[in-house]
Amino acid sequence: MKKEWPVWEVFIRSRSGLDHRHAGSVHAADAKMALENARDVYTRRQEGVSIWVVPSASITASDPEEGGELFEPAKDKVYRHPTFYDLPDELTHM
Amino acid sequence: MEIDINRLDLEFQAKIDSGKTIEPKDWMPEKYRKTHIRQISQHAHSEIVGMLPEGNWITRAPSLRRKVTLLAKVQDEGGHGLYLYSACETLGISRDELFEQLHSGKAKYSSIFNYPAVTWADMGAVGWLVDGAAIMNQVMLTRTSFGPYARAMVRICKEESFHQRQGFEIMLSLCNGTAVQKHMAQESLNRWWWPSLMMFGPRDEESTHTEQAIKWKIKLKTNDELRQQFVDQTVPQIELLGLELPDPAIKWNEERGHYDFGPINWDEFWRVVGGNGPCNRERLAARKEAWEKGAWVREAALAYAEKQENLREAV
Ligand SMILES: [Fe+2]
Ligand SMILES: [Fe+2]
Numbered sequence: 449m450k451k452e453w454p455v456w457e458v459f460i461r462s463r464s465g466l467d468h469r470h471a472g473s474v475h476a477a478d479a480k481m482a483l484e485n486a487r488d489v490y491t492r493r494q495e496g497v498s499i500w501v502v503p504s505a506s507i508t509a510s511d512p513e514e515g516g517e518l519f520e521p522a523k524d525k526v527y528r529h530p531t532f533y534d535l536p537d538e539l540t541h542m
Numbered sequence: 543m544e545i546d547i548n549r550l551d552l553e554f555q556a557k558i559d560s561g562k563t564i565e566p567k568d569w570m571p572e573k574y575r576k577t578h579i580r581q582i583s584q585h586a587h588s589e590i591v592g593m594l595p596e597g598n599w600i601t602r603a604p605s606l607r608r609k610v611t612l613l614a615k616v617q618d619e620g621g622h623g624l625y626l627y628s629a630c631e632t633l634g635i636s637r638d639e640l641f642e643q644l645h646s647g648k649a650k651y652s653s654i655f656n657y658p659a660v661t662w663a664d665m666g667a668v669g670w671l672v673d674g675a676a677i678m679n680q681v682m683l684t685r686t687s688f689g690p691y692a693r694a695m696v697r698i699c700k701e702e703s704f705h706q707r708q709g710f711e712i713m714l715s716l717c718n719g720t721a722v723q724k725h726m727a728q729e730s731l732n733r734w735w736w737p738s739l740m741m742f743g744p745r746d747e748e749s750t751h752t753e754q755a756i757k758w759k760i761k762l763k764t765n766d767e768l769r770q771q772f773v774d775q776t777v778p779q780i781e782l783l784g785l786e787l788p789d790p791a792i793k794w795n796e797e798r799g800h801y802d803f804g805p806i807n808w809d810e811f812w813r814v815v816g817g818n819g820p821c822n823r824e825r826l827a828a829r830k831e832a833w834e835k836g837a838w839v840r841e842a843a844l845a846y847a848e849k850q851e852n853l854r855e856a857v
Contacts, residue, residue: 451844452636452637452638453843453844455628472628472629472693472694472697473628473631474628475637477840477843477844478843478846478847478851481843481847488621489624489625492614492617492618492621492701493701509567512565512567512568512569513569
């Protein structure tokens with residue numbers, strides 16, 4: 449048998465109240481082992497309070513070559529930002 | 543087509559020059575990919591092989607405090623290897639291929655780990671000098687152009703600082719101890735000094751990849767610049783320990799604003815790089831043995847995972 453253990457992407461919540469963030473990846477035979485390996489590799493100094501592991505093969509990523517088309521539509525929509533609106537300086541609490 | 547590649551190359555370099563990072567799925571010149579696979583894997587192998595000389599002393603650490611520290615450091619080095627293997631794999635090479643390259647001798651690792659750790663003082667000297675030298679290189683690499691490599695370096699640098707400090711603390715205890723202990727520290731410093739200077743690689747005039755490496759931000763300083771910086775920061779530390787300088791030629795040069803130091807034995811450097819250092823064969827044999835003896839564990843875990851998966855599907 450010459451198969452490698454699959455790759456898992458590791459996401460860690462560093463403290464309560466924060467989002468999980470991508471930390472890196474590990475190899476593991478199954479999900480339980482992936483969690484244990486992620487714990488050993490990425491949280492040796494209490495860097496996390498929660499871990500997600502996801503098989504890398506299950507991730508669909510956007511193509512950097514198509515980044516233009518994908519993100520272009522939001523570019524000219526300046527009216528989605530609060531600073532777009534002209535309001536008097538005297539106005540408070542807004 | 544030719545022109546197209548040239549244009550892509552120029553755009554690629556412009557992207558690096560503007561301070562943007564290159565991510566695994568971005569277009570990159572084949573040479574960039576290959577160079578990074580070589581460098582990152584070499585770095586990963588160094589972390590893993592570097593566990594051997596120190597791992598050797600865990601059972602013989604002189605106190606529980608030293609033992610847990612050394613154990614934690616060696617575990618960190620294992621972690622560093624894993625961060626780097628993962629970063630390397632994003633470039634389209636598998637973990638097994640990387641190990642294969644290490645075991646066959648195709649890939650190199652830092653030559654420093656081909657020297658033996660023969661006394662307890664070596665645990666001090668290695669942390670202080672070897673990790674110290676590695677840190678200088680790694681701090682520089684936190685700003686390198688390839689995203690996964692730079693991010694692995696940030697993580698590694700955060701962890702490295704304790705490695706160097708615990709090493710210096712070991713040296714300090716020995717230097718404040720008996721005459722025999724202090725002598726052990728001196729002897730260890732003398733042995734590790736030159737190999738540590740060699741860690742920065744060949745002299746600039748002999749280093750073939752420097753220009754390209756600087757363009758791609760794999761290097762922000764040359765080998766000789768880093769080596770000089772290491773000498774400058776380490777000499778006062780040697781004096782603080784009250785040890786004798788390991789090189790009689792070390793002398794402050796007012797004009798240069800740096801310490802002068804004696805010539806490095808480059809024949810020795812190339813001999814060790816070429817596979818004929820004191821421990822090259824031993825280190826590689828230890829890695830291969832671990833890989834081969836671990837095969838049944840890798841296979842069993844996979845077989846178990848597949849069986850569980852089948853059972854789940856059958857329900
Ligand atoms: Fe390390
Ligand atoms: Fe280290």
